[in-house]
Amino acid sequence: MRKVMGTALLVAAAGLTIEYFAGVADFPTIPPGPFILGIAGVLVLALTRPRWPLVVGLIAALFVTVGGLIEGSVWHRIADPGEFADWLGVVLQWTGQVVAIVAGILAIRGAYFSRVRALGARSR
Template sequence: MNRSTAAVANAFFLFVGVAGLIIQIVSGVPGFPDIPPGPFILGITGILVLTLAARFRPILFLGIVAPAFILVGALLEGSFWGRLADVGDFGPFTGTVLLIGGLIGAIACGGVAVSRAYRRTTVG
């Protein structure tokens, strides 16, 4: 089986989210733990989607659950709104835009990937 375009896009957006988190960490955004779990959660999920989803369809659900988990955490924590409002603070702003955009893109593409993987085909 081949990987679907939606699954590849899902993994891409997961990696965009990882890049956003790394940019935030490197630029000194306060509040990150010494070893933040977000990059590992999103990165490993992206790798699993790319490598296993073609053979094991349930992996595609991880491509929705993992970014949704991180997004809910970000919404509950709430400090990303301030980083989005401060365009002049380039690192935190850019990292936050990449993170939130990556999470939303991953959830959307993950939904499409799951929908296509489980679609029933009708015979004419």
Template sequence: MNRSAAAVANAFFLFVGVAGLIIQIASGVPGFPDIPPGPFILGITGILVLTLSARFRWVLFLGIVAPVFILVGALLEGSFRARLADVGDFGPFVGTALLIGGVIAAAVSGVVAVSRAYRRVAAR
């Protein structure tokens, strides 16, 4: 069984979210812990989806849970709105746009990957 295009897209968008977080950290956005968990959560999930989803369909659920977890955290924390509103502060703006866009796209493509993987099984 091969990885689906939706699973590859899910991993790609998880990595986009990681890039966004790294850009935010590098550009000096305040409030990040010394070792921020977000890049590890999204990055490891992306690796797992790419390497294991063809064999273990349940891994695809991680591709939904991880970005939703990060998105809920961003919504609860709330400072991303100000960074998206300030286009002039380029690094934080781009990093935040990549993060939020990446986790939303990852969650959507994760849902598509799960639905396609389990629809194929039900059709057998």
């Protein structure tokens, strides 16, 4: 699940980058989303031993997802495939974010609960 999560974060970052270069209205001059998701994805994929990158990746995906839902323009862009680059970017972004959140929850559950089970088995 770690690889799925890291890859999904990078896909979401790529989607945001496509939206930026396609000229989506009201994008900040330097959008933070691609950096947040990209760095989190690299951490998740590069640091395979520690468990904390999984938490960082999940928080990053949730942060950008909640921010996008509050901002609200995603529904217009996803419903209008007439602007193909905008539409492709938003589909990649949101698919990546949803997959990253689900994979992150499963990866964290596996990483933390497998350790608890292993410690419990050792104490017997």
